[in-house]
Amino acid sequence: MGYFIQQLINGLTLGMIYGLIAIGYTMVYGIIGMINFAHGEIYMIGAFISIICFTLLSAAGITSVPLALLIVLVVAMFFTSVYGWTLERVAYRPLRGAPRLAPLISAIGMSIFLQNYVQIIQGARVKPMQPIIHGGITLLDRGDFVVGFSYIQILIWILTIVLMIAFALLIGRTALGRSQRACQQDQVMAALLGVDVDKVISLTFVIGAALAAVAGLMVTLYYGVVDFFIGFLAGLKAFTAAVLGGIGSLPGAILGGLILGLVEALWSAYFTTEYKDVAAFSILVMVLIFRPTGLLGKPEVEKV
Amino acid sequence: MASPTAAASSDFVALLKDAAVAALVALALAVPLVGLHTVDQAGELAIETRFNWVAIAVVGVFCGRLLLRYVLTFRSRREPQSAGAFVRLGAVLQPYVKWLTVAALLVAFVLPFLPFSSRYVIDLATSVLIYVMLGWGLNVVVGLAGLLDLGYVAFYAVGAYSYALFAVHFDLSFWICLPLAGLFAALFGVMLGFPVLRLRGDYLAIVTLGFGEMIRIILLNWYPVTNGPNGISGIPRPSFFGLPFDRTAAAGATSFHEVFGIEYASAHRVIFLYFLILCLALLTNVFTLRIRRLPIGRAWEALREDEIACRSLGVNPTNTKLTAFGIGAMFGGFAGSFFATRQGFISPESFTFIESATILAIVVLGGMGSQIGIVIAALFLILLPELGREFAQFRMLLFGAAMVLIMIWRPGGLLARREPTLRLHGHDPARAPPP
Numbered sequence: 001m002g003y004f005i006q007q008l009i010n011g012l013t014l015g016m017i018y019g020l021i022a023i024g025y026t027m028v029y030g031i032i033g034m035i036n037f038a039h040g041e042i043y044m045i046g047a048f049i050s051i052i053c054f055t056l057l058s059a060a061g062i063t064s065v066p067l068a069l070l071i072v073l074v075v076a077m078f079f080t081s082v083y084g085w086t087l088e089r090v091a092y093r094p095l096r097g098a099p100r101l102a103p104l105i106s107a108i109g110m111s112i113f114l115q116n117y118v119q120i121i122q123g124a125r126v127k128p129m130q131p132i133i134h135g136g137i138t139l140l141d142r143g144d145f146v147v148g149f150s151y152i153q154i155l156i157w158i159l160t161i162v163l164m165i166a167f168a169l170l171i172g173r174t175a176l177g178r179s180q181r182a183c184q185q186d187q188v189m190a191a192l193l194g195v196d197v198d199k200v201i202s203l204t205f206v207i208g209a210a211l212a213a214v215a216g217l218m219v220t221l222y223y224g225v226v227d228f229f230i231g232f233l234a235g236l237k238a239f240t241a242a243v244l245g246g247i248g249s250l251p252g253a254i255l256g257g258l259i260l261g262l263v264e265a266l267w268s269a270y271f272t273t274e275y276k277d278v279a280a281f282s283i284l285v286m287v288l289i290f291r292p293t294g295l296l297g298k299p300e301v302e303k304v
Numbered sequence: 305m306a307s308p309t310a311a312a313s314s315d316f317v318a319l320l321k322d323a324a325v326a327a328l329v330a331l332a333l334a335v336p337l338v339g340l341h342t343v344d345q346a347g348e349l350a351i352e353t354r355f356n357w358v359a360i361a362v363v364g365v366f367c368g369r370l371l372l373r374y375v376l377t378f379r380s381r382r383e384p385q386s387a388g389a390f391v392r393l394g395a396v397l398q399p400y401v402k403w404l405t406v407a408a409l410l411v412a413f414v415l416p417f418l419p420f421s422s423r424y425v426i427d428l429a430t431s432v433l434i435y436v437m438l439g440w441g442l443n444v445v446v447g448l449a450g451l452l453d454l455g456y457v458a459f460y461a462v463g464a465y466s467y468a469l470f471a472v473h474f475d476l477s478f479w480i481c482l483p484l485a486g487l488f489a490a491l492f493g494v495m496l497g498f499p500v501l502r503l504r505g506d507y508l509a510i511v512t513l514g515f516g517e518m519i520r521i522i523l524l525n526w527y528p529v530t531n532g533p534n535g536i537s538g539i540p541r542p543s544f545f546g547l548p549f550d551r552t553a554a555a556g557a558t559s560f561h562e563v564f565g566i567e568y569a570s571a572h573r574v575i576f577l578y579f580l581i582l583c584l585a586l587l588t589n590v591f592t593l594r595i596r597r598l599p600i601g602r603a604w605e606a607l608r609e610d611e612i613a614c615r616s617l618g619v620n621p622t623n624t625k626l627t628a629f630g631i632g633a634m635f636g637g638f639a640g641s642f643f644a645t646r647q648g649f650i651s652p653e654s655f656t657f658i659e660s661a662t663i664l665a666i667v668v669l670g671g672m673g674s675q676i677g678i679v680i681a682a683l684f685l686i687l688l689p690e691l692g693r694e695f696a697q698f699r700m701l702l703f704g705a706a707m708v709l710i711m712i713w714r715p716g717g718l719l720a721r722r723e724p725t726l727r728l729h730g731h732d733p734a735r736a737p738p739p
Binding site: 035045048049051052053055056059075079082083085086090091094095098099101102103104105106108109110111112113114115116117118120121122123125127128129130232236239240243247274275277278281282284285288289292 | 332333335336337340341342343344348349350351446452499503507509510511513514518522524525657658668697701703704708711
């Protein structure tokens with residue numbers, strides 16, 4: 001039982017990271033209907049900026065952990081957003097209204113480009129980081145097995161939940177959120193009613209990139225290593241999570257991420273770690289067979 | 305707007321402003337990743353600064369943006385419709401396509417015997433042809449049936465591994481293994497397609513992508529069969545219908561050069577492999593061209609255009625898509641078994657997502673559904689990294705950038721002009737008089 005609870009905690013932590021990345025996919029898909037294939041690379045860049053910033057801060061002699069975290073959070077979110085904005089501006093905006101596959105190929109090209117760009121300028125070696133948050137709470141002590149909830153995990157949970165609430169308020173209550181929902185429903189009509197569609201799309205990429213940067217920061221803290229290739233698999237998983245939850249649905253992205261994280265953690269715990277990715281994709285196929293629009297997706301009514 | 309000079313100078317100020325903004329963005333992009341370089345120092349990271357690189361990047365972006373905008377405004381004033389030069393080129397070439405095809409075929413057939421054809425050239429041409437074949441195979445799925453498949457490399461891998469396993473363990477010859485490998489790949493295609501082909505476009509993309517990864521993970525971990533990351537080695541090399549390409553044949557066999565009474569040369573095998581893949585690729589092409597005229601091919605194209613209309617007219621969408629998926633997979637399997645026999649060694653390393661992306665890029669860059677376009681795109685995408693061999697480090701960087709730039713330049717692909725497959729009584733809707 002203790003082992004199960006521990007895996008539950010680990011799985012949910014992983015799931016929250018997936019969920020944060022998945023939001024970027026699902027938002028972009030909801031508004032412009034394309035798979036932003038380079039989103040995984042944006043997350044990787046967020047992780048790199050975080051690790052560079054941590055190293056700089058420790059060199060500058062800042063020892064207070066909360067202060068360092070806050071600075072890194074802001075810096076990583078800002079610079080990664082610039083990457084997200086540029087990505088949209090360079091690779092996707094010129095292709096607005098092009099055939100459906102064109103932006104996808106452009107996105108794959110951008111993904112290859114960014115991966116190699118980081119590999120060239122930062123080196124192909126794995127970048128290690130000393131853990132800066134130690135310890136945790138003991139939830140259950142049975143003598144032979146201890147269920148722990150480490151401070152890093154607590155931080156990830158709190159950060160994700162706070163961001164989710166802020167994000168839900170942004171979408172539900174602000175003018176920007178209203179414009180985004182309008183663009184999602186009908187871009188032409190939104191433009192006619194005075195919504196600056198280009199600006200809304202740009203901001204969507206910025207928000208998605210900022211959330212991916214937070215995910216990158218959390219992964220850096222959680223695993224302590226970063227390399228240029230982490231974006232591909234994480235992106236794939238996050239997109240799977242978005243589809244699982246129903247693409248275009250924001251709560252669905254989080255739900256999908258959590259389910260995926262749980263499946264992976266439990267599969268690794270009770271079966272084999274080698275096939276955990278296979279298990280994750282199999283779950284996706286299963287769900288899509290029985291609910292083709294994902295768990296929380298609205299059925300698409302096709303009209304002629 | 306009082307005088308032309310005033311307008312021009314205000315334009316120039318706007319250009320400068322625009323370039324300055326671009327430079328500012330470049331600064332923000334470059335500072336954290338280019339300017340600060342992480343280096344390992346005894347297990348700990350340290351930071352080196354490289355702000356000279358940042359300066360170069362910022363100045364470069366400023367000048368580049370200025371030049372780009374200047375050229376764009378200048379050109380749009382001069383000739384408002386310079387775009388579509390390629391389309392016009394395509395239209396001009398249209399009557400000569402047949403002759404061009406014949407010429408290209410001739411070149412392809414005599415290539416190994418041309419004076420400049422070193423072993424390197426033939427090897428390169430063989431690689432290009434593998435991708436041409438894969439492109440034509442994937443074209444059945446993406447170009448004709450309109451199904452977005454991001455995991456085509458899975459079928460390539462299934463073909464390669466089934467060929468390798470049959471050839472190594474059961475000692476079957478190439479000509480028996482080839483159809484078997486194709487059959488296996490097709491079977492996998494149908495097995496995968498059955499549950500997922502009911503899904504709409506982008507869902508299909510992600511499931512096929514996931515499937516490609518699954519196959520790779522299974523190949524990596526299923527040690528007893530696939531030998532894991534070490535791969536399968538010692539795959540029998542192809543023989544010329546039973547005649548091996550050896551200097552001295554094994555007991556009881558005669559080798560190729562003895563039978564034909566020519567000097568032994570190691571190039572014979574390379575040339576044979578070249579012709580083999582040329583024939584396989586042409587087979588794929590002829591098959592595709594012919595099947596477009598059959599009911600099933602027409603159903604694929606109709607399904608791509610309008611699924612609802614098809615369903616209303618009694619076409620079974622799932623079965624139709626399934627055949628496209630299976631046939632595309634079969635050609636992938638053929639190409640895979642050729643790859644295995646050519647390399648003599650295969651490992652999961654060869655079947656990563658980047659391969660799927662390359663093949664899909666070839667199909668889309670070529671202009672979906674255009675057979676000639678695929679050849680041009682394959683030549684371009686496979687030769688480009690080869691030419692950039694000196695800066696090996698930057699190869700993939702350039703490859704990615706080229707994909708983005710070509711898409712921006714020609715979103716419909718290089719040769720996007722497509723004749724309708726079917727016209728009713730020579731009726732051309734574009735020229736029809738308004739009702």
